[in-house]
Amino acid sequence: MTQAISFLSSEKKTSSATAAPSVCGALRVIGTQLSDENGNAVLLNGISTLGLCWYPEYINKDCFAQFKKEWNLNLIRLAMYTEEPGGYCTDGDPNALKMLIRNGVSYATELDMYVIIDWHILSDSNPNTHIEEAKAFFEEMSSEFADRNNILYEICNEPNGNTTWIDVKAYAAEIIPIIRRNDPNAVVLIGTPNWSQCVDQAAADPITGYDNLMYTLHFYAATHKEALRQTLLSAVEAGLPVFVSEYGICDASGNGILDYEQADKWMELLDHCQISRAMWNLSNRDESSAILKSSCTKISGFTEDDLNDSGKWLYGRR
Numbered sequence: 001m002t003q004a005i006s007f008l009s010s011e012k013k014t015s016s017a018t019a020a021p022s023v024c025g026a027l028r029v030i031g032t033q034l035s036d037e038n039g040n041a042v043l044l045n046g047i048s049t050l051g052l053c054w055y056p057e058y059i060n061k062d063c064f065a066q067f068k069k070e071w072n073l074n075l076i077r078l079a080m081y082t083e084e085p086g087g088y089c090t091d092g093d094p095n096a097l098k099m100l101i102r103n104g105v106s107y108a109t110e111l112d113m114y115v116i117i118d119w120h121i122l123s124d125s126n127p128n129t130h131i132e133e134a135k136a137f138f139e140e141m142s143s144e145f146a147d148r149n150n151i152l153y154e155i156c157n158e159p160n161g162n163t164t165w166i167d168v169k170a171y172a173a174e175i176i177p178i179i180r181r182n183d184p185n186a187v188v189l190i191g192t193p194n195w196s197q198c199v200d201q202a203a204a205d206p207i208t209g210y211d212n213l214m215y216t217l218h219f220y221a222a223t224h225k226e227a228l229r230q231t232l233l234s235a236v237e238a239g240l241p242v243f244v245s246e247y248g249i250c251d252a253s254g255n256g257i258l259d260y261e262q263a264d265k266w267m268e269l270l271d272h273c274q275i276s277r278a279m280w281n282l283s284n285r286d287e288s289s290a291i292l293k294s295s296c297t298k299i300s301g302f303t304e305d306d307l308n309d310s311g312k313w314l315y316g317r318r
C-alpha cells in the first residue's frame, strides 16, 4: 500500500457477518462506499457460480445455507453466460435459465443473503452485441424483483477485445433506465473494458445522472498484481465506487497455480478500502478456480475433504 486512505471513518464499518438484508435495509452507494440505509459501510463477501447453464445443481437452498452459516458469506453471484454454449443468447433455454435465477434469488432471500444477477458476457466481448436480449431480460427481472432489497444487477460481466468505455457507457445508458423505472434504487454494477480491469477509464468519465452505481474490477491473483492494484487504488481515490464482482487466486484462465502471496496483497487492499467481492467459482469443474474437487459430486453439505485448494483458502478466511 503506497498511500493511506482517509475517506473511511473506522466507526462506519459493518462486518460481513452482520451485513444482511434484514439488518441493512436497502443498499446505497455513498461516495465510494457501499452502505446500508443508515449510511454505515457494508461489506459483501461471497461466491460466484460458474455458468448456470452448466452447473444448475448448485442452485439449491442447502448449498447456499452452508455458505451463509459455515463460511460466513453473505453474497451469491448468479452467472448467466450470454454467448457461450448453453448461454442465454445462443442455444440455452432462456426460460429454464430465468427459473434458475428466480430460484437462486428465492433461496438467497429466505437465507437473508445478497444476490447478484450477472449478465455474463464474455466471448461476445461487447455488451451491445446482445443489447436487445439484455433490455428484455433486465426489464423482466427488475419488474419481478422490484420489492426486494437484496438484489444487485450486474449489467455486463467483462467487456473485452476492442470494446471501449464509450461502448459500455452507450449500453449502460440503455439498460440502467430500464432497471430504474422498475426499481429506482437497486445497486447496479457496470463492467469496465479489458475484462473489467479499466476502472481508470470509468473514473475519468463516470456515468452521470443516476445514484447507486458501482464499477467492477476483476482480478486473478496469479496474473494481476501490483499494477492492477494501483489502478484500483487510484480509481477509488479519484472517487469511483468499485465492486470486485469476480476474482480468483489462480491465473486468468481460471486454472493454474494459486498465488497465495498475491492473494494476501489483494485482500489487504480490498479490506482496507472496504470493497465487496465474490470469488470465482462454485463448481467441481476440473480447474483450480473451482472451489470443489472434481471428485466431489455432492451439491451441498461439503466437508473440508471435498474442497479444492481455492475452496480451502476461502473457507479458511471465514
Ligand code: IDC
Residues within 6 Å of the ligand: 084, 122, 157, 158, 195, 218, 220, 246, 252, 253, 254, 255, 280, 281, 285, 287, 289
Ligand atoms: C471461465 C471458466 C471456465 C470456462 C471459461 C469459458 O472458469 O471453466 O471454460 O470461463 O467459458 C473470467 C470470466 C469467467 C472465466 C474466468 C476464468 O468472467 O467467465 O471463467 N475469467 O477464465 N474473467 C477472467 C477470468
